[in-house]
Amino acid sequence: xxxxxxxxxxxxxxxxxxxxxxxxxxxxxxxxxxxxxxxxxxxxxxxxxxxxxxxxxxxxxxxxxxxxxxxxxxxxxxxxxxxxxxxxxxxxxxxxxxxxxxxxxxxxxxxxxxxxxxxxxxxxxxxxxxxxxxxxxxxxxxxxxxxxxxxxxxxxxxxxxxxxxxxxxxxxxxxxxxxxxxxxxxxxxxxxxxxxxxxxxxxxxxxxxxxxxxxxx
Numbered sequence: 001x002x003x004x005x006x007x008x009x010x011x012x013x014x015x016x017x018x019x020x021x022x023x024x025x026x027x028x029x030x031x032x033x034x035x036x037x038x039x040x041x042x043x044x045x046x047x048x049x050x051x052x053x054x055x056x057x058x059x060x061x062x063x064x065x066x067x068x069x070x071x072x073x074x075x076x077x078x079x080x081x082x083x084x085x086x087x088x089x090x091x092x093x094x095x096x097x098x099x100x101x102x103x104x105x106x107x108x109x110x111x112x113x114x115x116x117x118x119x120x121x122x123x124x125x126x127x128x129x130x131x132x133x134x135x136x137x138x139x140x141x142x143x144x145x146x147x148x149x150x151x152x153x154x155x156x157x158x159x160x161x162x163x164x165x166x167x168x169x170x171x172x173x174x175x176x177x178x179x180x181x182x183x184x185x186x187x188x189x190x191x192x193x194x195x196x197x198x199x200x201x202x203x204x205x206x207x208x209x210x211x212x213x214x215x216x217x
Contacts, residue, residue: 006072008046010119018113019046023099034090035076042083042103044076050096051155051166056088065171067127068093070155077120080106093166145176146186147215150196154205165203 008016023046028034035041037056045052047069054067054075066088069075079086080103101109110117149172154165165172173183187203190196195207195214205211 006070007074007119007123008072010115010122012115015113015115015119018109019101019116020099022105022109023101026098026100028092028096030092030094032092034092034096035086037086037089039086041076041086042080044074044080044101044103044106045090045098046074046101047071047096047098049098050092050094052096053091053093053166054088055091062174063171065153065167065175068153068155068166074120074123077123079103081120081124142176142178142182143186143189144215145178146172146183147190147195147211148217149176150190150203150205151208151211151215151217165205 011019026045028050034045034052049071052069052075053065054069055063055065058064075090076086078084106116110120150165153167153172153175167175169180169183169187173180176183178186187196187198190211191198193210195205195211197204197206
């Protein structure tokens with residue numbers, strides 16, 4: 001198993017206990033919208049199980065996928081900190097369970113538990129860096145773009161292998177900045193090389209090292 005670098009994984013047990021004691025447990029069914037872009041909500045969601053798609057509507061009404069968050073990750077931290085409206089829509093990909101923490105409660109806990117505040121800071125910084133990395137996904141040969149996108153949105157399973165990518169070809173194409181026809185050809189090439197497997201509803205990375213080598217990551 002690799003080192004857990006999620007928000008939850010960075011916390012000490014005392015910090016986890018404090019968060020759980022102050023939170024409300026929630027459950028969302030696949031496809032349900034957890035919150036909409038533009039909502040005036042400042043609560044944060046800490047995912048315990050399942051995956052959440054983070055997306056944003058562009059000015060012309062097209063959906064752009066920004067990220068997929070999995071177990072241990074915190075969502076909504078920016079609105080909790082600066083009080084601005086939600087910048088993205090959150091949608092449950094799988095059955096999602098987790099805890100919701102009010103921003104006032106989170107602020108109080110950060111004051112009493114420096115470990116929570118430090119983990120929050122690490123999350124904000126790493127996601128800021130990831131924003132720049134995501135721009136790099138739209139450059140280079142199509143096959144490299146597709147491979148990099150798959151690595152970017154994938155999550156690890158309990159056996160430490162990269163697990164199913166929970167996005168459609170249209171959504172993957174949007175992140176990579178290529179057409180659906182181009183991404184279909186790239187996925188076929190990766191499948192024929194035995195690097196990935198695909199089904200009607202999922203893509204799974206089988207040979208992570210080879211995919212990273214192909215993309216230069």
